[in-house]
Amino acid sequence: MRVIFNEGLKAVADDLDHMVRNVRDAIHGAGAALLSQDLDAAQKVIDDDAETDALSTSIVDQCVELLARQNPVATDLRVVVSTMRLAITFERMGDLARHIAEAARRTYPDSPLPANAVDLFRQMQDFLDVTADRLVTMLADRDTHTADEIIRDDDRLDDLHRRTLQLAQSDDFPGTNQQLINVVLIGRFMERLGDHSVSAARRVVFIVSGFDPSKEPARDEGTDID
């Protein structure tokens, strides 16, 4: 029984790994679409999201199967439940990257952003590119050091996001209303990518800590959730 359980869990872990690599690629691709008007990159993010969604559904189904057939308890049970929640979080991250790619595709060949917002969004994207790579490392190695870095650094993204809103608020905002809407919505999608990354990192810390209640993610996604 134990061997079967471990084999089943290994298969799910491989799929979760695959999924987080897809999410990493989607985040990088959304950045290329947003900041370099790369239409192929945008289309690829949009098209590939279906596979990420299918992986999420498959992971949840496999977890339900494991629960039914193997009756895991204690740590094993919590690993299965946490795996389901990670898959759901990564599915949302794929959707957010897709929303950014769609916004870039809508205004192609123009940028969806006014020129003087680009630098701020490039800083946000650089941050998310690093976070996306960290998510892959964290999952592959169950690496809490990397998870802690994700959690620790998120304030920086929140600060950049606040600055995009300040720019949007200023009475001499140098773009059209449509560009202002893009700044607000794309900024929010990027901030949410950061929130979901923190949520995933907290969950990995909780798994690796052996479910130390003091490490339990009390809420799913920090203070600013939807």
Added chain:
Amino acid sequence: MRVIFNEGLKAVADDLDHMVRNVRDAIHGAGAALLSQDLDAAQKVIDDDAETDALSTSIVDQCVELLARQNPVATDLRVVVSTMRLAITFERMGDLARHIAEAARRTYPDSPLPANAVDLFRQMQDFLDVTADRLVTMLADRDTHTADEIIRDDDRLDDLHRRTLQLAQSDDFPGTNQQLINVVLIGRFMERLGDHSVSAARRVVFIVSGFDPSKEPARDEGTDID
């Protein structure tokens, strides 16, 4: 064993019921805050969200306990897993209602919205007030007729949401940039409340249908998810 499982499941179902009533109250309260500048209502939505979050955590914990101790299979197992997912969805809905209440509190005693956007947002709120009441009925009675109504009517909210974006895009938008940001973000929070309601309704249909695969929610929240 069966009696214990049913008792345990009954306790979780009662908590989920409690949770959806909180979410209904939060949606109604957010509307009073947004459209009537009701500061007490705003504060109550913000304060009460902690209880909704605690209920979500408690429901997930109880479900994990049921999985560990009772090893449910087949339909029982899927009910437990679906209950966890419904709790997570309702937690997010509480957060979204809180975001709206916070936006209203920030601009009190002024409205966060420009005067000529109020009618559209009132229509969205009327829609969400009905949806919130339907969620309570749907959960209390496992009522797929009400669930189907929630799923069927969501297009109307999407249409109203599109109209808020059209208003925001117009070059003679009659408000400040801050009001434009509020129109965009509050509109999105309200649209997301609708999406999550549809997600919850689909899950209830899936439970009541005895997990007919043709009724399975293929994706968690329709086409526009984060």
